Amino acid sequence: MAKLVQLRWVGDPDGGGLSRRDRASGNFHAYLPDPLMTRPVTLTADTAADVVDAEVAMTRLDKEAKALVETEALSRLLLRAEAIASSRIEGLEIGARRLLRAEAARELEGEIADLTAAEVLANIDAMAVATGAIGNGEAITGEVLLEIHRRLLAGTRLSHHGGQLRGVQNWIGGSSFNPCAAEFVPPPPEHVAELMRDLIEFCNRDDLPAVVQAAIAHAQFETIHPFVDGNGRTGRALIHLVLRRRGVVERSVAPVSLILATWSDSYIDGLERFRYTGRADSAEALEGLNIWVARFAAACARAAEDAASFEERASGLEAQWRTRLAPVRAGSALDLLLKKLVGAPILTVATAAALAGRSFPAANTAVTRLVDAGILRQLTVGRRNRAFECPEVIGAFTDLERRMASPGGDTRVSAPERPVPRRATP
Known part of the structure; x- marks a missing residue:
């Protein structure tokens, strides 16, 4: 049977810097399941x-x-x-x-x-x-x-x-x-x-x-x-x-x-x-x-519901990108990279080439088109490395985290119950 076990705590009466309460001895109950x-x-x-x-x-x-x-x-x-x-x-x-x-x-x-x-x-x-x-x-x-x-x-x-x-x-x-x-x-x-x-x-x-x-x-x-x-x-x-x-x-x-x-x-x-x-x-x-x-x-x-909402938003982002970039040739480095971009919010040209399975020059051309369309943004990572981030994906994930922190599923309706990142800025 589950029970409470009474035990004795022996304190340190000479504990330096502690209050009388903190250094006291006394009985307590531990739970035994x-x-x-x-x-x-x-x-x-x-x-x-x-x-x-x-x-x-x-x-x-x-x-x-x-x-x-x-x-x-x-x-x-x-x-x-x-x-x-x-x-x-x-x-x-x-x-x-x-x-x-x-x-x-x-x-x-x-x-x-x-x-x-x-x-x-x-x-x-x-x-x-x-x-x-x-x-x-x-x-x-x-x-x-x-x-x-x-x-x-x-x-x-x-x-x-x-x-x-x-x-x-x-x-x-x-x-x-x-x-x-x-x-x-x-x-x-x-x-x-x-x-x-x-x-x-x-x-x-x-x-x-x-x-x-x-x-x-x-x-x-x-x-x-x-x-x-x-x-x-x-x-x-x-x-x-x-x-x-x-x-x-x-x-x-x-x-x-x-x-x-x-x-x-x-x-x-x-x-x-x-x-x-x-x-x-x-x-x-x-x-x-x-x-x-x-x-x-x-x-x-x-x-599961909140994660599914992110999936729906991610699908919508890819559709919007394809509209902004049209025409996108099927099987091109750009086409293949768009399918992977939601899962790779920060990447390098080398990363893009690996994700798309295409050559470095082809990936570089695709990344350039994404930058020109405002889908990717160049940044410096570490001391001098050039990388690119997708603000819309990062913003979508930040919104997901904020949603999961709200009892009502929306921080604009019910405040988050724990500290969360601020909304992503463009």
Whole structure:
């Protein structure tokens, strides 16, 4: 049975510079959840319907998406937004244009002068491990989660904790120095390894709908809070692992975390309701599970809807470009590059040649036509490298991110719930 365990915290009465409250000793309660493999999963009709809607929306997006999977650029922008929304670097106003330029500089020169962008790119690299680590039907392992966590903390002051389950008590809220007034205290460290083994076993089941499995796995991970730091980012990466393993999303990045971050109060309340005390088959436990799964499913459906709106806008952009450039000869470097441009918002002539599969001179001619039409704009990347950006694509992606930050789906109607990049300027 899930229960609260009373423990004793021994403070440091001589702690220099700390308040009496922070250095005090006291009792606190840690939450010890039931294993998932023995927890019954019974969905109400409404929750089951929400789950079906979510899976249909995400599967359709994954099959029909073109812009979001055409190249790595836009997928990495979604990962960038997810990394910021689910980490302690949350709130950095680093928009798509700034990040794309920094990444281009890294590719061209091997280094980045923008330290903030470098930090965000490091988080994206770690998130990218999650999206590519597991394929359809492959087993999720504890080693994969540890590797994701190791990469998340690499280069930080806590890098020595990377890839290691915690051996100390942690907590959420209250004082930074003791758990006596914490909002939530995860299980004592001696229970973490066994709970994680159970979680991994649960993630490899095939008898539950994928969205239900991802929702429960994420909530249990956040409950265990198995690491000293980086739990939020790793727990959100686990969502991607489960959905990819079950084949719901194989080509695209489902920006579920962005919606959960937007619905932060509902998200936190849902996690709290997922946790119960007593029997796993009690009315409280079953109601809490349904509330959480329904909210998670709604976030999945909203994420797919918002991503689909970007796909529609991207398709419209290409049609507009072709009208402005007409005539465009079929099979020409320009024709082929237009098909790839939405997925490559910043490129060089060499990149354009590779994308179109044409010679450097042919690509250079195509890029020149795009610049003359105002579709591309020349810029300098790094110290001296010439590159070109597509402001309309960057603007479209910025609008997508702002839309996902608004509870109502439009920041002009309902203000964003978290910091987002400013609207792109022409």
